[in-house]
Structure formats: C-alpha cells, structure tokens
Amino acid sequence: MYGNDFAPPEDAPGGGLLGEVEAAEAALREAAARARRGGPAPDEDVEAYFTDVINADQKIEPRDWMPEAYRRTLIRQIAQHAHSEIIGMQPEGNWISRAPSLKRKAILLAKVQDEAGHGLYLYAAAETLGISRDELVDLLLDGRQKYSSIFNYPTLTWADVGAIGWLVDGAAIVNQVPLCRCSYGPYARAMIRVCKEESFHQRQGYEILHTLAHGTPAQKAMAQDAVDRWWYPSLAMFGPPDGDSTHSAQSMAWKIKRFSNDELRQRFVDMCVGQAEVLGLTLPDPDLRWNDERQAYDYTQPDYAELMRVIKGDGPCNRERMAHRRKAHADGAWVREAAAAYAAKRAERKEPVAA
Amino acid sequence: MSLDFTLAIGDDALVAAQRLGEWTSRAPEMEEDIALANIALDQLGAARLLLTYAGELEGAGRDEDDLAYLRGDREFRNCLLVELPNGDFGVTMAKLFFLAAYQSPLYTALAGCADERLAAVGAKARKESAYHLDHAALWVKRLGDGTEESHRRMQDAVDEVWPYVHELFAPDPAAPVDPSTLRADFDATVSAVLDEATLTRPETGWAPGGGRDGLHTEHLSYLLAEMQVLHRAHPGASW
Ligand SMILES: [Fe+2]
Ligand SMILES: [Fe+2]
Numbered sequence: 001m002y003g004n005d006f007a008p009p010e011d012a013p014g015g016g017l018l019g020e021v022e023a024a025e026a027a028l029r030e031a032a033a034r035a036r037r038g039g040p041a042p043d044e045d046v047e048a049y050f051t052d053v054i055n056a057d058q059k060i061e062p063r064d065w066m067p068e069a070y071r072r073t074l075i076r077q078i079a080q081h082a083h084s085e086i087i088g089m090q091p092e093g094n095w096i097s098r099a100p101s102l103k104r105k106a107i108l109l110a111k112v113q114d115e116a117g118h119g120l121y122l123y124a125a126a127e128t129l130g131i132s133r134d135e136l137v138d139l140l141l142d143g144r145q146k147y148s149s150i151f152n153y154p155t156l157t158w159a160d161v162g163a164i165g166w167l168v169d170g171a172a173i174v175n176q177v178p179l180c181r182c183s184y185g186p187y188a189r190a191m192i193r194v195c196k197e198e199s200f201h202q203r204q205g206y207e208i209l210h211t212l213a214h215g216t217p218a219q220k221a222m223a224q225d226a227v228d229r230w231w232y233p234s235l236a237m238f239g240p241p242d243g244d245s246t247h248s249a250q251s252m253a254w255k256i257k258r259f260s261n262d263e264l265r266q267r268f269v270d271m272c273v274g275q276a277e278v279l280g281l282t283l284p285d286p287d288l289r290w291n292d293e294r295q296a297y298d299y300t301q302p303d304y305a306e307l308m309r310v311i312k313g314d315g316p317c318n319r320e321r322m323a324h325r326r327k328a329h330a331d332g333a334w335v336r337e338a339a340a341a342y343a344a345k346r347a348e349r350k351e352p353v354a355a
Numbered sequence: 356m357s358l359d360f361t362l363a364i365g366d367d368a369l370v371a372a373q374r375l376g377e378w379t380s381r382a383p384e385m386e387e388d389i390a391l392a393n394i395a396l397d398q399l400g401a402a403r404l405l406l407t408y409a410g411e412l413e414g415a416g417r418d419e420d421d422l423a424y425l426r427g428d429r430e431f432r433n434c435l436l437v438e439l440p441n442g443d444f445g446v447t448m449a450k451l452f453f454l455a456a457y458q459s460p461l462y463t464a465l466a467g468c469a470d471e472r473l474a475a476v477g478a479k480a481r482k483e484s485a486y487h488l489d490h491a492a493l494w495v496k497r498l499g500d501g502t503e504e505s506h507r508r509m510q511d512a513v514d515e516v517w518p519y520v521h522e523l524f525a526p527d528p529a530a531p532v533d534p535s536t537l538r539a540d541f542d543a544t545v546s547a548v549l550d551e552a553t554l555t556r557p558e559t560g561w562a563p564g565g566g567r568d569g570l571h572t573e574h575l576s577y578l579l580a581e582m583q584v585l586h587r588a589h590p591g592a593s594w
Contacts, residue, residue, distance in 0.1 A: 089380040089388075096376045100585045100594040101420050102369075102403050105376070106396060112379050113392035120385055158585055158594075208594075216592050324380070332383025334508065335444045338501025339384075345500065 016271075017173050021195040024180030028188060031058050040065075054255055059185035062128040070254055074184050075129050076145070077256065082122035083140045083147035085115045087321050091155040092164055100158055104208070108161060111201055118194045125186040141326055149307060150237050152315030159212055159219075159226035165205015167227070167234040167272070173198045174268045175238065183255035206275065213280045220280075227276070228284045236302040238265040244304075269299045357470060358412040359432065360530040362422075363567055364461065365405030366433035369423060370575070371454060372398035373582055374441055383444055390490060394451070397483040404476050424586035428576045429569045436519040438566075438575040445498055445505070445512035452491035452548070453516060457523045459484040460540040464532040473531055492548045499552025506553065513549070514557045521562035 040049035046065035053060055060066055089112050096112065099105035123133040139145040150168055155161065176198065179191040212223035239261040242248065251257035259267075269288075276283050285300045309315065375395035382388035406419040417425075436454060441447045462484050465477025498509035526535035549556060565571065586594075 086380075086385070093379040096379055097373065097581050098585050100424075100589070100592075102399065102406075102423055104594055105372075106399050106403070109376055109379070109392055109396055109399070113389055113396070116380075116385055116388045116392070120389075123385075211594060215594075216589060218589060219592055328381045328383075331381070332387075332444065334502070334504050335383035335387075335498070338498050338505030341505075342497040342501045 017177055018196065018199045020177045021180055021192055021199070024177070024188070025192050027057075027181060028059075028192070054183050057181075057183075057255070059188060060183055061185045069250070070256075071129050073251060073254070073256060074187065075126055075131055077251075078122055078126040078129075078187055079131075079136045079139065079145055080147060082119050082126060082136065083145060084151065085119035085122060086140075087147040087151045087325060088168075089115050090321055090324055091151055091153070091317075092161055094155045095158060095161050098158070099161075107204055111165070111204065114197050114201070118197070121190045121193060125190040128186045137329070141322075141329060143313075143322065146311065147321075148237060149310040149315060150233050151321060152310050152318045153229070153233050154317050156229075157222050157226060159209065159222040160230065162205045162208030162212060162223065163226035163230040165201050165203075166209055166275070167205075167230050168237070169198050169201040169205060170272065171234045171237045171268050173202060174264055174271065178258040178264075179256075181255070181258060206279070209279055209281065223279075224281055227281050231284050232302040235265055235268070235299075236304070236307040238262075238268065240304055240307070241301070266296055269297050273297055357473070357531060358409060359567075360527070360532075361405050361409040361412060361473065363432040363434075364458075365402050365409055365422075366431050367437050367454070367458075368398045368405060369402035370431070370433045370437040370578065371451075372396075372402060373578060374437065374447075375451075377441055378447065394487050394490065397480070397487065401476060401480045401483070404479075408472050408476070420586070424583045428571050428579055431569060431571065431575060431579070432567055433571075433575075434519070434522050434566045435563055435572050436516065436523065438572055438578060439516065439519065440574055442512065442515070443508060444494075445508040446515060448491050448494040448498065449509070449512040449516040451487060452495050453520050453523075453545070455484055455488035455491050456541050456544045457520070457537060459488045459544075460537045461532060461534070464537065468531045470531050488544070492544075495548055495554070496552040499549070499554040509552065510554050513554055517557050518559055518561045518563055522564035522566060525564065525567065 040046050047067070050060065050064065050066055050070075053064070060070075092108060092115075093112050096105065096108055099108050123136060126136060127133060136145070140147065150171075155164070173195055176191050176195050180188055180195060182188045182191065209223050209227070212219040214220075242260045242262045248257060248260060252260075272283065273288065288297055288299050290296075291298045310318065313319075372395045375391050375398065378391045378395075379388065382391055402423075403419050406422045410417040410419065410422055436450060439446075439450060441450075459481065462477040462481035465473050466481055468474050468477065495509065498505040500506070501509075520541075524534050524538040524541070527533055545556070563572075
C-alpha cells in the first residue's frame, strides 16, 4: 500500500527526471548484456583491468579488484547517503501524528516508511564493500560519519512537509539521477530503485504545496513561509561550490560522480523556477532571472558559511536529531538482544533433530 | 446497530494507527520501523473505509475526516486497549497481539456477514490482520523466551494490558458480528502463544471498560488533541 490515492496535477514535476532514471536503467541492462570481459588477461595487471571496465562504462562488482581509495570513497558516500535516509525520517515523521487529513496521514506514513527502506538498501549496498551495517550505524552514532545537513532544519508547519517533498526530495533526485550510472554496480542498482520512489515523494510534496497555495489565505501564507525557509538550505544540499569541493576530481575519474556540485545546483534551480510559478509561490531570491546567454537562470548562492556551521554540528537540530537516533538505538538494545537469544535457543533445540 | 458497531471498530483501527505511527523512527531495528509502519497503514486504511461507511449510515453528510477530526473524546467509541500509551516495545507488542487476536476473527466473521460493505472491509482486512497477529505473536515469543530482562518486561506488559481485553467481548446480539462469539477463538490463540512464550496470564478480576459508550481513559483526550490540532485550526479548509 503506497497511499498514493490522488490524481497528480496536470503540471506535476518529476516526469523528465523519471525518464532519466529509466534511461539509466536501460543503459545498465545494455552494459550487462555486452558481455563484460571475464577478468584480467594473464599478463595484464588488475589495475589496468579495473580502468578498462570503468572506461568501457561497465560496472565494477563486489568480487572485482578495486583500488583501496575507490572502496573507501564509495563506503563513505553510500554510508552517508544511508544515514541521511534514516535521519531524514525524523523531520517529516514529526508531522505524522498531526497530518490534517487521513489521506495525508497515510501518504506521509508511507513516505517515511519508504525512507527507512532506502536506508536499508543503501546499507546493503555498502555491505558489499566489506563493512557491516552495525559498524556503519556505530560510525553514525559516534559522529564519525555524517548525514545530509538539510535534516538539521526543523519542520515547523505542515507546509514544511510539502516543501521537503518538493525541494528536498527534488534536490535529492537531481543529485541521485546521475548516480544511477555510477561505476559501482550495487550502488547504481540501489539508486535506480531509490530514485523512482523519490520522484513519487517529490510529486506528493508538490501536491501538498499546490493544495495549500490554492487554499485559504492562511494556508497560502504557510506554504510561502515554508518555501522561504527551505529554498536556500535545499540549494546548499549540492555541497560547496566547485572551487572548494575536495573529492570531486577523483570521483569524476572513477565515474562515481558525473557532474559537479555547481552543475547540479544549476539544473535544480532551472527545474524549480517554472514549478514555483505554477504553484503561485515565490522563490525567495530577488536576483533570480533568466540569462539568455547562459540559457540558465542566474541565482543567489546559498550561505556556505551557514552550511559549514551546520555540517560542523551547529545547525538548529543537529543535537536533537542525533539524540533521537541514539535514544532509539539504546532503547531497542534489550529487544535486539532478546531476538538474538531467542534465535540461538531455537537453533539449539533444532540441532539434535538435524544431527 | 450497524452504525455504533461500525464506528466502534473504525475508531479502534484509527486510534491503533495513531499510536503505532508514534513509533516511526523510534523502533528497535530498521526492519521493525518498516513493519510497524505497515501495520499502522493497514489500520489506517481499514479506519478510513469504516469511518466513511459510518458517515453514510449516519446520513448527516459527515465524511471520514469530519468523524476523525471533529469529534471529541466522549464521542469516540474505540476500546480502551488501543488508546493506552505505547510504553516500551513489550507493551506495544502486548497491545498489538491482543488487538490482532481480536480483529483477526472479527474481520473473518465480518467477511461473511449480511452487510455487503462491512463484508468487503472484512475480506480485505482479515488478510492484513492475520499478518499483524503473526508479527506480534512472534515478538511476544521472542521477548517472553529471550533474555531474563526481556522475559520480565514482556510479563509486565502482559500483566498491564490484559485487563483491557475483556471490554472487547461485551455481548451485543444486535451487532453484525456479536463480539462475544469471538472470545473462544481469542482465548485459544492467546493461550497457545503465551505458553510458547513461557508467559502467564494474570489472575485478576479487574475488567475496565466504557470505551464503547464514550467513557475513556485520560489518555484519549491528549491523543485526539495532537491528532486534531491542525485540522481544527483551519475550519473548512481542504488539504
Ligand atoms: Fe529517500
Ligand atoms: Fe524521499
């Protein structure tokens, strides 16, 4: 049950991006059909073979040799992505109990549940690189690995649920669609599945805002306020400007990353402008205007100093999000121990029969 | 009366969904977060069908949202069991296990009743309810027969929640399904699972009730205050 029981508005977003996900899926199938070389030739070193697979736009699989740095980069990136899905359940989960209609409650519950599912597939993809989910969860809980800073902002009104769907899931899709073509097979496949669901989330968020923006004056004001607060943090989701980004060049060469932060941010802005117009809401940037020469919108950059502060832990909700996750983990310890003890007892009881 | 009965079981499902939804992002394992959300969604789905139908039976033009958001606690007809706070995971599983052990035979009986609309709800919900029962029963067994700590917590949870089950089976011969006819099935399920879980049923004659008449615990008013706050702040708005 998905809770997707409403007709999408005529102008709903997501169509173009969903098309790109489907194209990536087709490319993945084609690459798999073009028989991959069976392994390095006897006189060829494993590194040359790895480079060859990457250059041929084919996929590296878990059993293949890979440079240690490639493995570490992927583990870090996939884990951060998984942690973001799990922490991201909190800001929207905040509105499940107060959703203003039963239909919206069902859609939101299903959405937050999807995010948990995304976390699970991504942890599973990271596990193929030789690290366990428990280790990754510990890295998150100890603060040694990060999650997306966007989730350190509060959801103050119901319209924030709409703004998160439209802008945050929207930015996530723009970031993730190219990852559907990532050189590491398990990650690319997980991203295809995730992107399809994220595009539903974006539609649902857009639909919430559309309803509010065409509702009572108080509802419209609520929608505008949410867009005002979420616009710049959403732009900041693409990371620091290209000049300051440390990991980009190597990740590009490995085909883990395919576009720069600024290219993706521009793509996101260009996508949102028309959608905001249809919504009848204003993006909070007086300098936003079409640039004919660049064939793109000029826009104001987000406050990267604020992004750095939030990344370092001083956003409005960093402490609260981590405390929530640590408490859930600690409160569940006796339950996980009981499940393990019960399974062990059952295995013991079965053994004599098997023997 | 079909209307009272439909409201009662619809409110059970709605309030159960509201409580289960509180677990989102707080479950002991990620897989369990997903499972609890699934069960909450099933309960919510059944609640929506039942409240919509109750509104039609009433004939006053009220839809599912009017009934969910614009009634006060004295007008809710749910059993007390579902409104009790979640407590720890053991209490939540005790509540879910007893609820599912009641809803499962209820929906099965409903699927064969003369009222077509209720029969359709029963046919859909009984499959979901069978899964809820399996899931909760497995946790009751794991916790009851797990560690010393989990056994103690699970026994405490059963002791705490058990008195509230009696209300579920108050006889109502005029209802589409008389709840008292479900008791034997419920008792058989509960005994088998508690035995396997090395747990015991408390010996107490205390049998709190009143939910079906709109007399609730102190907890329901808070639950509704939270659930209804936004909807009530914008009278007449659509969402
Ligand atoms: Fe997600
Ligand atoms: Fe999402």
